[in-house]
Amino acid sequence: MKYNLFKLCIILLVLLLINIPSYPQKYPPSRFELSGGFGWPEMAAVKIKYGQDFQIGISQGFMLNTSLEVYYHFAGKPKLTDRLVWYGLGGIECFYWGREEINLFPYLRLGRSFNFSRRYGVNLDIGLFYLLKESDYFPKSHFSPSGSFSFFIRL
Numbered sequence: 001m002k003y004n005l006f007k008l009c010i011i012l013l014v015l016l017l018i019n020i021p022s023y024p025q026k027y028p029p030s031r032f033e034l035s036g037g038f039g040w041p042e043m044a045a046v047k048i049k050y051g052q053d054f055q056i057g058i059s060q061g062f063m064l065n066t067s068l069e070v071y072y073h074f075a076g077k078p079k080l081t082d083r084l085v086w087y088g089l090g091g092i093e094c095f096y097w098g099r100e101e102i103n104l105f106p107y108l109r110l111g112r113s114f115n116f117s118r119r120y121g122v123n124l125d126i127g128l129f130y131l132l133k134e135s136d137y138f139p140k141s142h143f144s145p146s147g148s149f150s151f152f153i154r155l
Contacts, residue, residue: 030119030154030155031050031051031052032048032049032050032154032155033047033048033049033050033055033057033152033153033154033155034046034047034048034152034153034155035047035048035049035123035150035151035152035153036150036151037123037148037149037150037151038148038149038150039146039147039148039149039150040144040145040146040147040148041065041093041095041105041107041129041144041146042059042061042063042065042067042093042148043061043062043063043065044061044062044063045059045060045061045062045065045067045148045150046059046060047059047060047069047150049069049071051071052073052082052083053072053073053074053083053084054070054071054072054073055070055071055072055073056068056069056070056071057069057070057071059091059093063095064095064096064097065093065094065095065096066093066094066096067091067092067093067094068091068092069089069090069091070089070090070091071087071088071089072087072088073085073086073087073113074086074087074088076112078113078115080115080116080117080118081115081118081154083113085112085113085114085115086110086111086112087110087111087112087113087125088108088109088110088111089107089108089109089110089111089125089127090106090107090108090109091106091107092104092105092106092107093105093106093107093129103131103132103133104132104133105129105130105131105132106129106130106132107127107128107129107130107146108127108128108129109125109126109127109128109146109147109148110125110126110127111123111124111125111126111148112124112125113152118154119153119154120151120152120153120154121151121152122149122150122151122152123148123149123150123152124147124148124149125147125148126145126146126147127145127146127147128143128144128145128146129143129144129145129146130142130143131143131144
């Protein structure tokens with residue numbers, strides 16, 4: 001009985017060792033990305049995105065604002081990850097100021113990702129947003145600068 005159990009353990013060990021590759025494994029690309037940061041007009045916000053070079057995401061700000069965003073990574077090749085570092089960003093944001101006012105505005109930005117490792121990094125982007133309706137909370141001009149700084153983690 002002990003001999004058969006010992007034999008079975010040796011066979012399982014050999015099978016496991018044969019299956020271990022002798023070359024470094026490549027990790028599968030992360031599809032989800034969680035980020036948090038500051039920007040204008042979204043103020044402080046938490047974002048979640050899904051995708052690789054084409055991403056779709058949602059952002060929830062702490063100032064009662066929500067936005068839907070679309071990212072397209074188009075250029076640059078970092079050493080630490082497979083995702084391209086330069087991206088274009090388009091989105092639409094909704095600010096809710098209580099019963100008195102709701103503002104919608106689209107925005108376009110150009111940005112870059114700085115990767116600290118395969119999973120962590122910082123996104124910086126800058127662009128313009130267009131105010132669809134005049135507001136006491138925003139400048140009188142309908143076009144205004146837009147940008148953000150956020151720390152991200154790929155899940």
